[in-house]
Amino acid sequence: MGTVAIRTDASLQIGTGHVMRCLTLARALRDAGHEVLFISRLLDGNFCDYIEGQGFSVARLPHPSDAESTPDWLGLSWETDARQTEAALGSALHSIAWLIVDHYCLDARWERTLRAKVEHILAIDDLADRPHDCDLLLDQNLGRNAMDYSGLVPRDSRIMAGPRYALLRPEFAQWRERSLSRSRWPLSRILISMGGVDKDNATRAVLNVLENSPKTASAEIEVIMGQHSPWLEQVKIQASQMRRATVHVNVGNMAERMANSDLAIGAAGASSWERCCLGLPTLTIILAENQRPGAYAMDASGVQLTIGTQDQIALRLAEKLNGLDRQTMDNMSQNSRAVVDGLGVQRVAEAMHA
Structure with missing residues (x-):
């Protein structure tokens, strides 16, 4: 069935919502026969141990050093994050059926860097405020529609918009x-x-x-x-x-x-x-x-x-x-x-x- 990799973070600043909704999707994909790997950064208040407690493998990205630290939720540059994510995928890299990214600080630049190395990309967003290079986009918010992402995703991307797609256990x-x-x-x-x-x-x-x-x-x-x-x-x-x-x-x-x-x-x-x-x-x-x-x-x-x-x-x-x-x-x-x-x-x- 292929491996699904999920890049998301939790922290005292970010909260836990992104990780929790990704876990819900991960369980459904595991039930469908996929192996699921989480890639998550060791930020203060991270949920890496919790994810492992739910039965999933976690590749831990290092806490940002003082020299590279940025004030946003990512904690460092997107380029560094992309390199570290690629390294974390390791030997599984060429068998990744889907790369799921759920992070407000990552966009089409990050996705484009990894696109050639995975089969498909799913971007989970709530904001419709930045471009994505993805095959599938999910925005589960009330009032959201596909036109909100016009010009922000490739023309052949499929968009799942609205709470009909809310990720609930x-x-x-x-x-x-x-x-x-x-x-x-x-x-x-x-x-x-x-x-x-x-x-x-x-x-x-x-x-x-x-x-x-x-x-x-x-x-x-x-x-x-x-x-x-x-x-x-x-x-x-x-x-x-x-x-x-x-x-x-x-x-x-x-x-x-x-x-x-x-x-x-x-x-x-x-x-x-x-x-x-x-x-x-x-x-x-x-x-x-x-x-x-x-x-x-x-x-x-x-x-x-x-x-x-x-x-x-x-x-x-x-x-x-x-x-x-x-x-x-x-x-x-x-x-x-x-x-x-x-x-x-x-x-x-x-x-x-x-």
């Missing part, structure tokens, strides 16, 4: 029916998840609001965090001092927890599609500038209510909570479930085999 499709059948009013369980890192501790600001909100006085509060969050211990202490608040780290049953929650307060980004699949009403917080367009597109479609950026939590979260009622919750649930059906990863895997 199979567990979300499995929990979908049960989740959609339950009532979510009144609020009895609230799920908080600010991504795998939450580098600026948005969770703390959310908990501060919930502690003083009459709307959530009787609700159980469940906080989901990643082990690399720099604020994990502080949040655990804060939650222990609250009524009915618990913290869970690196959970393996996120779909089940979402399905059993009434409301999510979460970061914009990849987890938005998980919540949509399960019809989980959400108050969304923008934790990175690249999340802004997608968050407001979903807000405009009635899928969620957007709080804004982290510095707006104290004022606007309380306001949004006070405005919640059964009709608002039902509308969000109905609108979100229509956006994502949980089968996107199958569609992407099938497109790669077409």
